[in-house]
Structures are given as structure tokens and as C-alpha cells.
Amino acid sequence: MAFPLITDPFFYAVAIPAVLMLGISKSGFGAGFGSLAVPLMALAVTVPQAAATLMPLLLLMDLLGLAAFRKDFDRKFLRFLIPCGLVGTVIGALLFKLLDAQLVAGLVGGFTLLFLAQRLLFPPRPDSPPPPKWLGALLTVTSGFTSFVAHAGGPPLSAYVIPLRLSPVKFTATMAAFFFVINLSKWIPYAWLGLLDTRNMATSLVLLPLAPVGVWIGVRLARRISPLWFYRVLYSGMLLTGIKLLWDALR
Numbered sequence: 018m019a020f021p022l023i024t025d026p027f028f029y030a031v032a033i034p035a036v037l038m039l040g041i042s043k044s045g046f047g048a049g050f051g052s053l054a055v056p057l058m059a060l061a062v063t064v065p066q067a068a069a070t071l072m073p074l075l076l077l078m079d080l081l082g083l084a085a086f087r088k089d090f091d092r093k094f095l096r097f098l099i100p101c102g103l104v105g106t107v108i109g110a111l112l113f114k115l116l117d118a119q120l121v122a123g124l125v126g127g128f129t130l131l132f133l134a135q136r137l138l139f140p141p142r143p144d145s146p147p148p149p150k151w152l153g154a155l156l157t158v159t160s161g162f163t164s165f166v167a168h169a170g171g172p173p174l175s176a177y178v179i180p181l182r183l184s185p186v187k188f189t190a191t192m193a194a195f196f197f198v199i200n201l202s203k204w205i206p207y208a209w210l211g212l213l214d215t216r217n218m219a220t221s222l223v224l225l226p227l228a229p230v231g232v233w234i235g236v237r238l239a240r241r242i243s244p245l246w247f248y249r250v251l252y253s254g255m256l257l258t259g260i261k262l263l264w265d266a267l268r
Contacts, residue, residue: 022219023070028061032070036224039071040078040231041238042171051254055167056261064119068168069212072204073221074228075168079197081232086190091183095194101154102170102199105161110206113166123266128159129172129259133252145180153177164199165206169262172255185242 023029035054042051058067156177164170174195178188207213242250 021216022223023062023216025061028058031057031060032224033227036071036074036227037231037234039074039168040228040233041235042231051168051171053254053258053261055169056265059265064167065210065212066217068166069207069214069217070220070224071168072200072207072213073218074224075196075200077225077228078232079193079200081229082189082193082236083197085232085236086186086193089186089190090194091187091191094191097150097153098157098174098191098195099198101157102161102164102174102195103202105158105163105170106165106199106202106206108158109162109165110203110210113206113210116166119266123263126259126262126264126266128176129255130263132172132176133255133259147181148177161199164196165203169258170196170199172258175255 035057038057039051039054042054054071055064055067058070062070156173160170160172160174162170163173171192174192178192183191204213
């Protein structure tokens with residue numbers, strides 16, 4: 018009996034860079050490059066299949082990222098973020114079969130580009146107040162929702178967290194801990210929706226060795242890059258993400 022996995026060479030041509038970018042995203046760059054993983058893989062398979070195939074990889078990456086930054090995340094901040102994110106995943110699970118994933122991706126892409134335009138046209142002053150908590154709650158719920166639908170939770174959450182001007186390591190660690198909980202919460206709903214089938218899980222096992230490689234690259238970068246270049250890379254990733262997601266939706 019043949020092992021039931023995806024054998025299309027084009028799938029692996031897009032899946033390998035997608036998995037590496039997702040691993041690097043666990044260093045804090047995920048607000049941009051990590052959100053490109055599902056759109057890239059969706060060039061070869063459906064969006065739900067791409068999202069399901071990435072689930073075991075995300076679990077390993079989250080565990081590795083959490084271990085690397087276990088002493089650096091902001092516990093008080095996470096007590097605010099995590100409940101809001103979980104509300105978003107519940108909404109995503111309930112609406113998953115009713116929503117077009119490309120439409121959701123387009124909304125995330127458009128929002129990301131609007132956020133970047135606002136930062137460019139109206140750059141914050143050093144004495145600018147942090148965003149209000151109600152806006153943070155709304156963006157974090159949105160992050161949980163888009164994470165469930167297309168593993169694209171980075172841009173909405175970053176739109177709230179970036180203006181808080183955390184250090185690169187604290188930003189990275191807090192994002193890693195948040196998405197560890199959010200991604201863990203998606204397993205039961207994904208199984209309920211019938212997405213965790215044998216073919217997707219077998220394909221995940223083939224891609225699994227790439228997960229620690231991407232995380233290792235990202236962790237080394239996050240601990241060595243200056244705050245200025247950290248946020249430049251972050252914005253570049255968000256720009257590419259926004260353009261790609263919006264283009265996919267308009268196509």
C-alpha cells in the first residue's frame with residue numbers, strides 16, 4: 018500500500034520555502050514572511066489543505082521558539098492577548114465553512130497595507146501614546162480569526178504590538194508564546210472540520226525536518242539584529258505579505 022502523501026513536485030517547490038519562512042517567522046519576523054506560507058502553498062493545493070498540512074509543523078516550530086525565548090516574554094501582556102486571540106479562533110472555527118479563504122486573505126492584505134501606509138505617512142513620535150486597549154483587543158481577536166482561517170494572524174497583531182516599541186527579543190518572545198497557545202487551540206476544531214486527514218499529516222512528516230532549520234535561522238537573526246533593522250525587516254515582510262494576499266484575493 019502506497020504511503021498517502023502529496024507527490025506533486027511543484028507542491029514541494031513552493032512548500033519548502035514556505036516552511037522555512039514560517040520557521041524564521043518564529044523569531045519575530047512572522048508578521049510578514051510567515052504569513053506568506055499558506056498563500057505560497059495555495060499555488061499547489063487548496064487553502065484549507067495548506068493550512069492543515071502546516072499544523073504539525075507549527076506545533077514543532079512553536080515549541081522550539083518557546084524554548085529559545087522562554088525567559089523573555091511579557092507574561093502580563095500575554096494575559097491580555099491570549100483570551101482575545103482565543104475568541105478569534107472560536108469565531109474562525111464557526112465561520113470556516115461559510116467564508117471564502119481568499120476573501121479573508123484579501124482583507125488581511127488590505128489591512129496590512131493600510132497599516133504600513135499610516136506608519137509611513139504619519140510616523141509616530143517618541144512621546145506618542147500607546148494604542149488604546151479596546152483597539153488592541155479588536156486587533157487581537159482579528160489575529161486569532163485570521164490565524165485560524167489561513168495562519169495569517171501576524172499582521173493584525175503586529176499592528177497593535179509594533180507601536181508599543183518592545184525590544185526585538187521581547188517582541189519575538191511574546192509573539193512566540195501567543196501563537197503557541199493560539200495554534201494549539203486550533204487542533205480540535207481542525208479535526209472537527211475534517212482537515213487533519215492521513216494525506217495531509219503524512220505530507221507534514223516529510224516537511225517536518227525543515228521546521229527546526231527555519232527556527233534556528235530566525236532565532237540567530239533575532240538575537241543579533243539591531244532594533245532599527247529588525248523593524249525594517251518586519252515592515253518589508255508585512256509589505257510583501259499585504260501585496261501577495263491582496264493580489265490573490267483580487268485574482
